[in-house]
Amino acid sequence: MTVTVEWARPDLDPRFVYVSRIGQELEKLKNPVYKGRTSMFTDELKHGNISLKLSKVKQADAGRYRCFIPERDEDTFMELVVGAVSAPITTLAGTDGKGGVVLQCESAGWYPEPELLWLDGEGKLLSAGPPETVRGPDDLYTVSSRVTVEKRHSNTFTCRVQQNNINQSRETRIHVADDFFIVQSSSTSTTIGLAVGLVVSIVLLILAVVLFVRTRRENSKSHINYIILDLYK
Template sequence: MPPQINQRSPLRTFTLLVFHLLLTHFCRGESQVIGPSQPIVASVGADIILPCHVEPTMDATAEILEWMRSDLNPRFVHVWRSGQDVMNARNPSYRGRTSLFINELKHGNISVKLSKVELSDEGTYECYIPKLDKQSFVKLIVVSGAVSQPVTTLAGIDGKGGVVLQCESAGWYPEPEVLWLDAEGNLLSAGPTETVRGPDDLYSVSSRVTVEKKHGNKFTCRVQQNNINQTRDTWIHVPHDFFVVQSCSTSTTVSLAVCMVVSIILFILAVVVFVHTRRQNRTKRREDVQVKCEEEALMLMKTLEKEKQPESKRVNKEAEVSLLIDEERHQDQLKEEELNPEEQQRKKEAENMIQRLKEKLDMKKNKFK
């Protein structure tokens, strides 16, 4: 009886082959779409690659490939279908700026290249193969490529011996944070950071901190973006003597303020005394002028009286002389003539005339008095 092993050999060989193929398939596992584990950082205006590939390696040339952002409408960034790009499906903001590495598709490389990166490109992208129903996500962070070096200046004093420092920087994206460090690298407590977003969507930041002599004399302003590890540092040196001078500034300021108040009070008093003295001088001058005018008027009156007095005396004297002459003449006539009735009559008339002259003389005297 011939052996049966030779009749079963082809069946066994086929069974082993099928088993090997099945084992190989299951050992390979399912295909996966793999993306980067870390965010991708790109500068404004630069070209960047959003990496994505299939594992295990497979030819993706004939597959449908979709790159999209769920926050856009339409959401498609790049679409590959039937061995070619589908232009009409893309979001208008990405047209002409995305492309695949066609020669690499057969190796499972489905990465996309994004050209001329804009601030609005920042977001989370999805790399998707519908046939496998597998996807991966790529986070893109866009930063400004022209951030300015922080500028640190002395902004003033706080009146308590402290010095106020200010730090400014511009051209940042995304929004950075500002830190202050002392000479030993210790974090200083600073005020809130002032942030302004310009029309170009770039951020400008400004921060102030008050430092004292105990903090040292070298201080660092650090502007950084933690998610992309971008940092800019600048430092400023404050001399020790500056703190000493400023610590004395409070008492000096108080002294100056007191001196100023006293000076103002003295000035006001001086003005009041000056005005009062000037008014007194004016009043005195007016009184002196009035007295002088009265004296001049009195002197003038006396002068006029003196001028009139000699004339009256002269008139009186002339009247007296005339009267004496008349009396002498009458006496002579009386001596020469005999005392007859006619002569007595004449004598009487003469006496009457003398009497009238005396009365006239008295009237003139009373008139001048």
Template sequence: MNRLCIRSSLRTISVLVVHLLIHVCEGQSQLIGSVQPIVARVGDDIMFPCHLEPAMDVAAKTLEWTRPDLNNIFVHVWRSGQELVKTKHPLYTGRTSLFTDELKHGNMSLKLSGVKLSDKGTYKCFIPDLRTQSTVEVVVASDAAAPPVISFSGVDESSNGVVLHCESKGWYPEPEVLWLDGEGNVLSAGPTETVRGPDDLYIVSSRVTVNKRHGHRFTCRVQQNIINQTRETHIDVPDDFFKVQSRCSATTVGLAVSLVVCIMLILLLLLLLWKKKIISKTNQMNEVESKDQKDDNAETEFLTEDSQKETEQLEEEIRDTNNQLQEENQKEEGAEKELEEEIKDTNNQLQEENQKEEGAEKEVKTLKNSLESACFIQ
């Protein structure tokens, strides 16, 4: 009994081992793609590598190429020894193909013709029967990348440096911008500004401030390491240009200092003039006061001698003046009365004339009425 149990156990174990070996052998078949991204340029024809290891004939199997990053759209489908065109996404119509002669060796690499910017992304190689897959990353570069253009952007007064501006268009993927001095050392520059245009291409720009100590030759380098693409432009800044900037700054400082000194001198001069004017006014007031005191003393002496005579003369003059004023007032009153009488006479005459004119007007009206009535009767 024990021997029978041992034999049955060994048979069970052997069967399990055989199934395990078969499963392991089947599981060893796997698709191998590309670890590194596939770099392509617009318009190129490229191949997405994918092969089965260990190699086996896959010509009769279902093979699928899809885009996981675009909701798994079908790029190319092979089934029953032919391509299923109807399942292919319109973006790839007429642009994909397999190497049919290589399918028997397990090679299901895909060829893509006429690469576009929209072809960038992730592609999956898949065999449903074997439940194995592989992915390939595709990077599309643009040939439209233009050499950078360097221009003078201004002056940095704080550092007495010249500001250079660099711009380059038509990049994909997004590049980086570097500034180099004449010896190839990387300069510290501001952040790179990136703008993406309607054609999905990038426009990059950067600014850097350089001084005479950096040399005279500077390089703006725009590079994209993934696609191994570089564009650069050099510029030579003349030594006189830095001198002009330094002269301008020195002149500005000198003018500022001179202006401050002039203002201080003017204020000092005004203060001295003000003090001098105050002193002169004080002396004049003292002289006037002394003169007034002398005049007062002289007048008092003069008045003591002739005060009585002058007082009598003044009284007589005042009396004569009053008499003259009274006579003139009387004459004016008589003239006013005469004027009033003349005005009254004139008014009376005017009234009489008005009355005569009114009577004449009445007579004219009566005559006119009589004439009109006579004409009416006739």
């Protein structure tokens, strides 16, 4: 049975993360930032399991750790990579007026900084502008992107957010109904404009005719009155 096990981070002072001697932890040697967050699998020590359990993991915990057994003069180094992930949310942002549909994807709570990809129904990359990435006060990243898509066989599109350093990825799919891919062509707009103009012209013409008729009637009445007065002279 191993008598002493030391877990440490060489970049810290004090460097010890966990020290155990004859199955008892030496709390006073531990770096304060790890207080109450490190332990070992006590029941597994007799089987040679001296793994370190770290709870309430923080981004600052990332780094190089050393496991040292003084009695054997053996040590092992390992790198701890800390990451955070979250599922993306994809929504329909609108249309471009030319038959294309604009999709929006956003994912918050990533670390380290992730990348965002758009894929079509066959898994092929879609052409999209560079995503917008914002780092919050908690050091977590929020990434978002928009892409304009055209009608396809399946109309199913995927937003994938991934971080290769921690080997993590999350994705979500969205299906766009055929009705959204309606072409708002310039000819249609022109036709509507001509129709409105024609209606306005007809209304103005009717008003002009009415005004003309009313004026003729008033002039006719004045002429009759003049003739009657002339007869009485």
